[in-house]
Every structure is written in structure tokens, then in C-alpha cells.
Amino acid sequence: MNKAILPALVILIAAQAPAYAINDKYRKQLEQSGCTQVSEAQGCDIHKSKAENAKAGFTNPALESATDPAVDTAITPTPYAGQWVAKSEAGKTVATIRIDAKEQVWVNGERVNAKRTDGTLQFRHGKFLFTLQGDRRLQNQDYWMDSDAGTKGPIQIE
Known part of the structure; x- marks a missing residue:
């Protein structure tokens, strides 16, 4: 009896269809309301319009900038913007970088x-x-490499 249960259990687990987090109807409701799954959990109402949810303080800046060409990309700054300094292992400045x-x-x-x-x-x-x-959030991951000399060093933001 026990010998039949284990193979049957393995076949049952292997034959299960994958579970998806949201269905098409729910996804459309999220898009029309301007909510995300996270903001819905915080009180955003998927049965209201984007404008009504925006009045209530729920906005989705990633969605707005992707769908609205009037939204300026300067509002969401790049993580690379700023003054950077590439230094050698001895601490000498190799290059100054501006982005x-x-x-x-x-x-x-x-x-x-x-x-x-x-x-x-x-x-x-x-x-x-x-x-x-x-x-x-990742520290000490910015670096430079000299392909001729085979050296490398850190880059730090000023």
C-alpha cells in the first residue's frame, strides 16, 4: 500500500498546472485604477478610477512615466547621476567622472x-x-579596469 502512495504523490505533484499570481481581469482592474498589488493592500481601491485613487494619495509613478509622455524623466533620477572619482589602489585619482x-x-x-x-x-x-x-544599496561594486596593465580599482561618488 505504501509503495503505491509515494509514486502516486510524485505524479500528482508533477502534473499540477502552474499557479499564476493574478488573472487577466484583475490585471486590467489594476491598470484602470492605477493601483499596484502593494498599494491595493494599503487601501487603493481597484474599483475606482486613477484620478479618484490619486486624490486619495495612491499613485504609481512608474506606470505614469511609462504611459504618459508628458511626465519628465528628470523627476525619476538615474542612480548614476553625479560626480564620481576613480582611484588607484594607492589612493591616487585615475579619472574624474560626471554623469x-x-x-x-x-x-x-x-x-x-x-x-x-x-x-x-x-x-x-x-x-x-x-x-x-x-x-x-550594493557597496564597493563600482570599479575601473585597465586592460593593458591588468589593474583595477574602486570608483566612489563624491
Whole structure:
């Protein structure tokens, strides 16, 4: 008897359909109301309009900036914006980096092209490759590498 229960249980578990967090109707209600699942748990009413929920203090800035072209991207700043300093292991300044709100990058006053890749912003200046982590909660993850000399060092925000 016990020998039949275990294989039957394994087959039952393997044959189960995946569970999805929300269905299509609920997703549409969230979109029309301007709520998220988190804000709904905090009191946002999915049966009201976006305007009514906004009056009540519930807004979804990520959704608004993605759907409304009038929303300025400068309101949601990039995590890379600011003055940065690349230093050697000895503490000497290797480069000064400036990044504006549109993620335009200048290294030692010279404009360089930058690209986002895997949650980082990467750019080159000469033989140096600079990598800045997008998640500012992660410490000591910003670095530079010299491809010729094989050296690397930290980058710190000022």
C-alpha cells in the first residue's frame, strides 16, 4: 500500500498546472485604477478610477512615466547621476567622472558613450573600462579596469 502512495504523490505533484499570481481581469482592474498589488493592500481601491485613487494619495509613478509622455524623466533620477572619482589602489585619482540625469557621461571632461548592461552602466575611456552598479544599496561594486596593465580599482561618488 505504501509503495503505491509515494509514486502516486510524485505524479500528482508533477502534473499540477502552474499557479499564476493574478488573472487577466484583475490585471486590467489594476491598470484602470492605477493601483499596484502593494498599494491595493494599503487601501487603493481597484474599483475606482486613477484620478479618484490619486486624490486619495495612491499613485504609481512608474506606470505614469511609462504611459504618459508628458511626465519628465528628470523627476525619476538615474542612480548614476553625479560626480564620481576613480582611484588607484594607492589612493591616487585615475579619472574624474560626471554623469547627468540623462546618463550622458564625461571622463576627465571628455564626453564618452555609455551603455547599460546587466544592471550596470559601462563606458570606456582609452584603455580604461568603467563599471557602475545601478543598485546603490550594493557597496564597493563600482570599479575601473585597465586592460593593458591588468589593474583595477574602486570608483566612489563624491
